[in-house]
Amino acid sequence: MKTLVLVRHAKSAWGDPTLADHDRPLNERGRRDAPEMARRLRDRGVVPDAVRASTALRARTTAEAMIAELDLPGQSLVLDERLYGAGPDLILGVVGELGEEVGTAMVVAHDPGMSDLAYRLSGEIEHMPTCAVAEFRFAVWSWSEVVEADAVEVHFDTPR
Template sequence: MKTLALVRHAKSSWDHPGVSDHDRPLNSRGQRDAPAMGRRLAERGFRPERILSSTALRARMTAQLMADALGVDADRIMLDERLYAASADEVLRVIGELDGEVTTVMVVGHNPETASLAHEFSSDIHEMPTCAVAEFTFEVDAWYELEDVEPSSVRVETPRD
């Protein structure tokens, strides 16, 4: 069994003219929402063995704040440049490369690919607000099998729930 949590990065700041899209930080709301969502996940026992994150600053900050709240060591965060400006299919390929021994993974990325991939797994998911978490459980042995099966469970949480 594999558990996948897709996370859209927390709210980013647009207050820094001239900063590249890749280097935009979180705003104050994002800095509050990310650890709050991490604590909510921790309270119900969710604890990823790995956190994959886009290399964009706002995604990295979200991943770190959530990891801290979840009690996940920083060395469990893996940055992957392919998760920035990716398609849903590319995100799925990155996930598919994970070691089969890993059973629980969080992927911190961007829209529209996060919402698109979540929608592929569950047609009930149409959008992913900032810092939303879509959690899926799959009855598979390997991560690359996700594209061929439907999840056995789906759960979506947002900071406003």
């Protein structure tokens, strides 16, 4: 079994119009929601072996807050610039590169790619609000098989 956890980055701040999109930080709600969503994962027994996140500040900060709450080692996080603005196929491509030793993987990235992928994998989740978590379990041996597999279990949670 492989478990894929998709996380849309937490709520970001729009207060500084001089910042590039890539450099927008989390706002207060985002800084509160990220650890809360990690606690919910942990309480359900879902703890990733590997985390991949967009290099955008809001995605990186979301991932770091969740990793800290889950008490994971810092090296479990790998920033991947391909995840910034990535569509479903590219996100799945990044996931497909994971090693077989990884049983549970978390990807922290952006919309519309995250919502599109969540819908593709579930047929039900149409929109992932900020800091939403969509979890998919697959009866496969390899991450590369996830592209063609149907999820045997889906769990969806939002901060609100």
